[in-house]
Amino acid sequence: MDRKISFIGVGPGDPDLLTIKALKKIESADVIFWADSLIPEKIINLSSLSSEKIKTSGLTLERITSIMIERFNEGKIVIRLHDGDPCLYGAVKEQIEILNQDNIETEVIPGVSAFQVAAAYHQAELTIPEITQTIILSRAEGRTGMPEKESLQDLARHKSSLCLYLSARHIKSSQKTLLEFYPPETKVIVGYRVSWDDGWTEIIELKDMEKFTIEKELIRTTIYIVSPAINCTTNRSNLYSPSYKHLFRNK
Ligand SMILES: C[S@@+](CC[C@H](N)C(=O)[O-])C[C@H]1O[C@@H](n2cnc3c(N)ncnc32)[C@H](O)[C@@H]1O
CATH class of the missing domain: 3.30.950.10 (Tetrapyrrole methylase, C-terminal domain)
Known part of the structure; x- marks a missing residue:
């Protein structure tokens, strides 16, 4: 089996805004690292009761990645939760680099920002x-x-x-x-x-x-x-204009 550590965007807070992919990963994880200052407990509560939940706000990058590597090498399913989408101010690159240097594969699951x-x-x-x-x-x-x-x-x-x-x-x-x-x-x-x-x-x-x-x-x-687009007077788009023909509406 292809083992990886997943970096998962969990959206801004409401668990209903999780992607199905993120939810499945949370439910099946053994070890969950989570940015506790930006993610509500409601999301962590979706995980299995037996999973190990590690808050990252008080840890350094070195500590986070060394525990990740340790748990992963014990055969556990390890995931890392980030608020919103990980590509925005998530500091994921530095974690991924350290894990990849240790020959651990990683993946990123997007979230709503x-x-x-x-x-x-x-x-x-x-x-x-x-x-x-x-x-x-x-x-x-x-x-x-x-x-x-x-x-x-x-x-x-x-x-x-x-x-x-x-x-x-x-x-x-x-x-x-x-x-x-x-x-x-x-x-x-x-x-x-x-x-x-x-x-x-x-x-x-x-x-x-x-x-x-x-x-x-x-x-x-x-x-x-x-x-300037908030509450502005709307200029209608070409897309649905009767005078604008395109691939999906050529009449
Ligand atoms: C470290 S950045 C992470 C951004 C996140 N990756 C995203 O895509 O939303 C944290 C900042 O994102 C914004 N943010 C994140 N969650 C938020 C929320 N629920 N409500 C308002 N702002 C939020 C705030 O500007 C906050 O200071």
């Missing part, structure tokens, strides 16, 4: 024809520096839909920069612990982003979606 769920709650389409056709996923500069060519100024210049992860602590400077490019009334979806039992989302205006963040005492687990 926080921005998608926050947009869905407001039935927002972030790509409206002639308004914006682009979504930028980024973060404010914090302890993790930003590459020079990806400064918020450079990203905001596009006036596209812009999703900011990991940015609540830096919202003052972010708002100031964004206001250089977007109108102050631009709508922003703010989502806190989206899809958790105590989570919420709200639409505010860009000019109020800092004030709102302070009032709500947002520091962690907050997503911002700044977009």
Whole structure:
């Protein structure tokens, strides 16, 4: 049998947003590493009672990977859960590299990311024809520096839909920069612990982003979606227009 360690995206919190593939892996795992600061217990409770559950928030990369290797070599089914989708700010590459160097095969199972769920709650389409056709996923500069060519100024210049992860602590400077490019009334979806039992989302205006963040005492687990497409007057797409013929509708 092809044995692998699976890195699994579990979505932003609500277990109903797990993929069937992720659920099957969770149910059959012997050892589960989970990012406990970002994943609710409800998801861990879907695993077998006998499985070993290891919280990763207090561990180093070296410790996590050495326990993973140990358990895997004992013949156990080992999985690692990440919130949202692992390809976004998941720090999966460094874990995968260490495991692969030890000749352990790995795989990544995708998950639903926080921005998608926050947009869905407001039935927002972030790509409206002639308004914006682009979504930028980024973060404010914090302890993790930003590459020079990806400064918020450079990203905001596009006036596209812009999703900011990991940015609540830096919202003052972010708002100031964004206001250089977007109108102050631009709508922003703010989502806190989206899809958790105590989570919420709200639409505010860009000019109020800092004030709102302070009032709500947002520091962690907050997503911002700044977009001219939110609550805009819709320009209809070509796709369903009677005058637009394409492969699947040529009459
Ligand atoms: C380390 S990053 C991981 C992102 C994750 N991989 C994803 O695809 O959503 C953590 C950040 O993602 C965002 N985030 C994750 N889960 C969230 C949730 N349930 N509600 C709001 N923001 C969330 C927040 O910006 C948080 O600071």
